[in-house]
Amino acid sequence: MNKHTVSRLVLFTLAGLLGAVSAAAQTGPYQFFAVAPCRVVDTRNPNSTNGGPIFNAGTQRDFAIRGNCGVPTSAKAVSLNVTITGATQGSFLTLWPSGGARPVVSTINFTFSDPALANGAIVGLSTSASDLSVYNSSGNVHVILDVTGYFQ
Amino acid sequence: MLRSGGPVQFPSGFGGQFNIVNAVGTFTMSTITASSTVAPNSTGNTASVTTANGGTVTFSWTITGGTITSASNITSITYTAGASGSVVLRATAYKNGTNGATFPNGGVGITDTKTVTIVTCTAPAISTQPQSVGVPAGTGVTLSVGATGTSLTYQWYIGTSGVTTSPIGGATASSVNVTPSSTTTYWVRVSNSCGTMDSAAATVTVTPIAAASFYLLTPCRILDTRGGAPVPANGVMNLVVTGKCAVAAGATSAAVNVTVVNPSTSGFVTLYPGPANTVLPVVSTINYTPGRTLANNARITIGVDGSINIFNAASQPLDFLIDVSGYFK
Incomplete structure (x- = not known):
């Protein structure tokens, strides 16, 4: 492979990436508001909007972030730490603003041997009462969401 | 239920005969319930035992290092402590007459002794004042006071030091966790049987959540x-x-x-x-x-x-x- 071929490949790949990115809508700019760290969702708790039950395979749940943990109803996105525990299979979670089609992205990937695993994320919020959707691909898993700030 | 009688021995002792109507079984008596420390010459200190079962007994209290001042009934007394050393309380119940109570292990009585230490009371003094602090809105903070003195108790308040109109419910330890929604001042009163001391006020300044780039x-x-x-x-x-x-x-x-x-x-x-x-x-x-x-x-x-x-x-x-x-x- 000569130098020119490599350059062309790189350009080709970049063009493909840019094409994919440009398909996503953009809003903003927003400013960040740091809040006292706060657990907003814990599916290990008794069944409620932001509590249990545990996620099953292929299930989606919608949680209420705005109005909790100091996040105002005007917030457009939230800074989260996503933690999973008690996974029965390797799987992934997708987080996205509720109401829209589930995007083909993953927020955290894990295996059943992980006692608990976390990843940071910034996720948009819809204006619905339950403004954040979470999808679990396989097996059962508990999901915990801790808020550290929001954007608006 | 209880009937007093028999010898009454103020000031060094107190006792009497009592009879539990229709009682059956073996007479039992608890150990003495009393504070393990008292202040010198303090009055109104209490001691008691509880009894159950068993016919007629002769019951008595004896005390050294103090003086029995009253009895609400035979098994509960009030006493005045001496100036120093310790108070020794003894409660004794023994078989009274041929129809008297039966005792554990075939014995003829039960006795229990408790030694109460006379502790010189030291008035409260504050060694470390609660410190003012700034926090982001929604964040909790622990305020603490350091104090010396005998058997201290604490009560935290909101407001100006010395003004007791706004006590914090349940805040009765040397530290307290607070999460004020706006800037608030706190103080603590430290007390014991021989005095009180108020801390300086500490202000928790709440910084509102602000937009950031x-x-x-x-x-x-x-x-x-x-x-x-x-x-x-x-x-x-x-x-x-x-x-x-x-x-x-x-x-x-x-x-x-x-x-x-x-x-x-x-x-x-x-x-x-x-x-x-x-x-x-x-x-x-x-x-x-x-x-x-x-x-x-x-x-x-x-x-x-x-x-x-x-x-x-x-x-x-x-x-x-x-x-x-x-x-x-």
């Missing part, structure tokens, strides 16, 4: 515990972050990557705003397992004092890295 930094390692002091087991490390890695004073949050290095056990880490006496929130920032070096991306809220706290929930110390990529201000 993002400032990008050259990636920079702001903490690396390897070769130094690790984050302690089940403990907290306080770290000032402003002024390091070009994080500006007044920053409200930092964009970081945190890494646990080859943990020897499993656990999790919670990053939360300083100062050191901020109440630990029930959240987690990264979970880890033995032997697995692992990273997580986070935005961590910085305290008004420019510091963060790193709590390691594990039975072993942890090597920990924090790499900062930007901050919000």
Whole structure:
């Protein structure tokens, strides 16, 4: 492979990436508001909007972030730490603003041997009462969401 | 139920005969219930036993190092302590007559003795005043007072020191956790049987959550515990972050990557705003397992004092890295 071929490949790949990115809508700019760290969702708790039950395979749940943990109803996105525990299979979670089609992205990937695993994320919020959707691909898993700030 | 009678021996003792109507079985008597310490020459100290079962007994109290002053019934007395040393209380019940009670193990009586130490009362004195502190809105903080004196009790109040109109319910220890929604002043009254002392007031200044813009930094390692002091087991490390890695004073949050290095056990880490006496929130920032070096991306809220706290929930110390990529201000 000569130098020119490599350059062309790189350009080709970049063009493909840019094409994919440009398909996503953009809003903003927003400013960040740091809040006292706060657990907003814990599916290990008794069944409620932001509590249990545990996620099953292929299930989606919608949680209420705005109005909790100091996040105002005007917030457009939230800074989260996503933690999973008690996974029965390797799987992934997708987080996205509720109401829209589930995007083909993953927020955290894990295996059943992980006692608990976390990843940071910034996720948009819809204006619905339950403004954040979470999808679990396989097996059962508990999901915990801790808020550290929001954007608006 | 109880009928007093027989010899009454004030001031050194008190007693009488009593009869439990229709009682059956073996007579029993508890050990003496009384405070284990009393102040010199203090009055109104109480002692009691409880009894059950068993016919007629002759019951008596004796006391040394003090004086029995009254009895609400035979088995409860009030006494005045002596000036120093100790008070020895003894309660005795024994078989009365041929129809008397039966006692455990075929005995003829029960006795119990309790020694109460006479402790010279030292009035409260405050050695460490509660400290004023600034916190971001929604963040809890622990206020503490250091005090000396005998058998101290505490009550925390909201408001000006000495004004007791707003006591905090249940706040009766040397420290209290508070999460005011707006700037609030607190103080504590320290009391014992020989006096009270009021602390100075401490103000918890609440900084409202403010809009912040993002400032990008050259990636920079702001903490690396390897070769130094690790984050302690089940403990907290306080770290000032402003002024390091070009994080500006007044920053409200930092964009970081945190890494646990080859943990020897499993656990999790919670990053939360300083100062050191901020109440630990029930959240987690990264979970880890033995032997697995692992990273997580986070935005961590910085305290008004420019510091963060790193709590390691594990039975072993942890090597920990924090790499900062930007901050919000």
